[in-house]
Amino acid sequence: MAICVTDCPRLSEQTLANFQQAEVATVHEAQGRCGLMHADMKPIYRPAAIAGNAVTCQVAPGDNWMIHVAVEQCQPGDVLVVTPTSPCSDGFFGDLLATSLKARGVKGLIINGGVRDIATLTEMGFPVWSKTVYAQGTVKETVASVNVPVVCAGALVNPGDLIVADDDGVVVVPRLQADAVFDKVSQRLANEASKRDRLAAGELGLDIYNMRERLAEKGLRYVSYHEQQS
Structure with a gap:
């Protein structure tokens, strides 16, 4: 119908x-x-x-x-x-x-x-x-x-x-759900604005997001070029 x-x-x-x-x-x-x-x-x-x-x-x-x-x-x-x-x-x-x-x-x-x-x-x-x-x-x-x-x-x-x-x-x-979603949108925008300022000031996402420890846990290892060649 x-x-x-x-x-x-x-x-x-x-x-x-x-x-x-x-x-x-x-x-x-x-x-x-x-x-x-x-x-x-x-x-x-x-x-x-x-x-x-x-x-x-x-x-x-x-x-x-x-x-x-x-x-x-x-x-x-x-x-x-x-x-x-x-x-x-x-x-x-x-x-x-x-x-x-x-x-x-x-x-x-x-x-x-x-x-x-x-x-x-x-x-x-x-x-x-x-x-x-x-x-x-x-x-x-x-x-x-x-x-x-x-x-x-x-x-x-x-x-x-x-x-x-x-x-x-x-x-x-x-x-x-629209009003509740907008509250979360506002929170995300405020959070992004803060991170944008920090990134513009030269901080790395690796540090802002506390990624280094998790990357190490996943097995990422840093080696110098000379170490990698030897």
């Missing part, structure tokens, strides 16, 4: 604001190295960075009909997450759909499939993370579901989850 779920929960404006400057790598580490989409999900242009509520959309292979249904459910601050029900690299999305999403205040698109019109999308400043770029068009014949749980590029996405995407990829944060 195909359904379109309306009035899905969303994150607070404050939570969304907190994550606007968060980096994918930091968020991924902060939540225990989970929620990261596959490595082939890349932005069509750089630099690009967004954070917003997920609106999820299934599409049939070679068919973008349900994206039009999903557009109606999008609100300002949302990120549309699209995945085909079977693997497909066709160009599901182009500049016309982007124009419609942009008019509704949508921050960007995450799609485990193909997109086209990327020169125009770049000129528009509408960020897209996709599996590939492919000019092959699609039809409008088969229904699927909107705003249901989906697995997109290996990551589970529920409607209203937080999507964070930048030049390094895409990560999903469960909606009810």
